[in-house]
Amino acid sequence: MKKITVAIFSTVLLAVIFQFGHHQGTTGQSIMSAQAAESDSGDTIQSPTKPYPKHNVYYPGTEELKPDEMRVIALGSGMPMPRLKQAAACFLIELGNGDKFIFDMGNGSFERIHALGISLDYLDKVFITHPHMDHMADLATFYMTGPQNNRSVPLRVWGPGGGGMREEWSFKTAMDHMEKTWAWMNGTLAGTIDTTAFKLEVTEYDWSKVNNVIYEENGVVIRSLPAIHFEGTASFTLEWNGLKMAFSGDTLPNKWWIEHTQGIDLSIHECFFTPEMAIEKWGFSSQEALNAVTTVHSNPSYFGKVMAMTKPKHAVAYHFQNDFDTLPIIMDAVQQVYDGPVDYARDFMVWNVTKEGVRTRMAVVNPEAYPPVPLKEKHMEEGGDRYQTPDSVLAGWPEEMQEVAEKIFTDFNKENETEYKFQLKK
Ligand SMILES: [Zn+2]
Numbered sequence: 001m002k003k004i005t006v007a008i009f010s011t012v013l014l015a016v017i018f019q020f021g022h023h024q025g026t027t028g029q030s031i032m033s034a035q036a037a038e039s040d041s042g043d044t045i046q047s048p049t050k051p052y053p054k055h056n057v058y059y060p061g062t063e064e065l066k067p068d069e070m071r072v073i074a075l076g077s078g079m080p081m082p083r084l085k086q087a088a089a090c091f092l093i094e095l096g097n098g099d100k101f102i103f104d105m106g107n108g109s110f111e112r113i114h115a116l117g118i119s120l121d122y123l124d125k126v127f128i129t130h131p132h133m134d135h136m137a138d139l140a141t142f143y144m145t146g147p148q149n150n151r152s153v154p155l156r157v158w159g160p161g162g163g164g165m166r167e168e169w170s171f172k173t174a175m176d177h178m179e180k181t182w183a184w185m186n187g188t189l190a191g192t193i194d195t196t197a198f199k200l201e202v203t204e205y206d207w208s209k210v211n212n213v214i215y216e217e218n219g220v221v222i223r224s225l226p227a228i229h230f231e232g233t234a235s236f237t238l239e240w241n242g243l244k245m246a247f248s249g250d251t252l253p254n255k256w257w258i259e260h261t262q263g264i265d266l267s268i269h270e271c272f273f274t275p276e277m278a279i280e281k282w283g284f285s286s287q288e289a290l291n292a293v294t295t296v297h298s299n300p301s302y303f304g305k306v307m308a309m310t311k312p313k314h315a316v317a318y319h320f321q322n323d324f325d326t327l328p329i330i331m332d333a334v335q336q337v338y339d340g341p342v343d344y345a346r347d348f349m350v351w352n353v354t355k356e357g358v359r360t361r362m363a364v365v366n367p368e369a370y371p372p373v374p375l376k377e378k379h380m381e382e383g384g385d386r387y388q389t390p391d392s393v394l395a396g397w398p399e400e401m402q403e404v405a406e407k408i409f410t411d412f413n414k415e416n417e418t419e420y421k422f423q424l425k426k
């Protein structure tokens, strides 16, 4: 009996809703006709043929960034342990003046950066907090695959050095060795593709200085703060157009962060597991777990306390595996000491920051991305530096393949009215 009553009530309710929509939305015409439904303000909100304009997600490449707006995207919210769901540390900051900055580039983050469909020519400024793999590993891939991914400008990178840090640990040494590690790749590509992308401009900042300006261009100021995470580790603040965001890298709570991130618009700080979670999920021993989350990293209670002491307009916790069973434990620990607005980052979480406030959404990205088309015409390097495969290796080229290759050229030239010639040797 009860079920039948509910069914009848539901039918009546649906009919009422239908009628309401019918009259309000289509001004008396059939709802089946191809008429757009309009809101009270006259905006088209639904149509069988036009795009539906109200989405609660962010589709990269479809929204103009307003001149006074900052957009931050988590492209790595996770850990050194690889997982499909979360790359290691990486955040993109986009500004309404057209500038874009990448803070950290941990393992797995490049494919997420690439999925946004942004030309690498716009992603030419990368800031590294410290040389742990989960904050820097993908820099090598990002740099070395620049030519294939249509970067046509030099890559500018900033990383820690000085301040008593050992020379062999410094960022300049690391970048020098990175180029040496990939010397074969660099050398064999010479003369066959545009290698402008291999130009690397390295700037070392003194990580030990407090509130130290490490970048100041086009109205944007980036400062570094020392972090407590071994040595040679920093956090960053970015100020532009009256907005201020901060990004912690790895650190214990520290007085420099607390002093210089008071009341800022967006405060992104590491938030590790609790000791119990580190034992259960990572297989750490008790001592390892306690050490890691209390003497090297900020556990959720530390994170909450830092936010309670700094009261940002909006807080972001990152650097943990964010799953259905871990999130409630992290949230509970944070909420015991902090009750302000906080997002628990997942990859592709997006924050639109303006003076009016922060809007959080998830981005829906393209898993089948290709490199955006080059912004400049590509030029192969001319001259004597072109690499040539040795004759002894080319001796393995089967004679039968010659006519196959030549046919490809004949067909191409016919189709394109060109006169290219097949040649294995220069
Ligand atoms: Zn670290």
Ligand SMILES: [Zn+2]
Residues within 6 Å of the ligand: 089, 132, 134, 135, 249, 250, 319
């Ligand atoms: Zn880390």
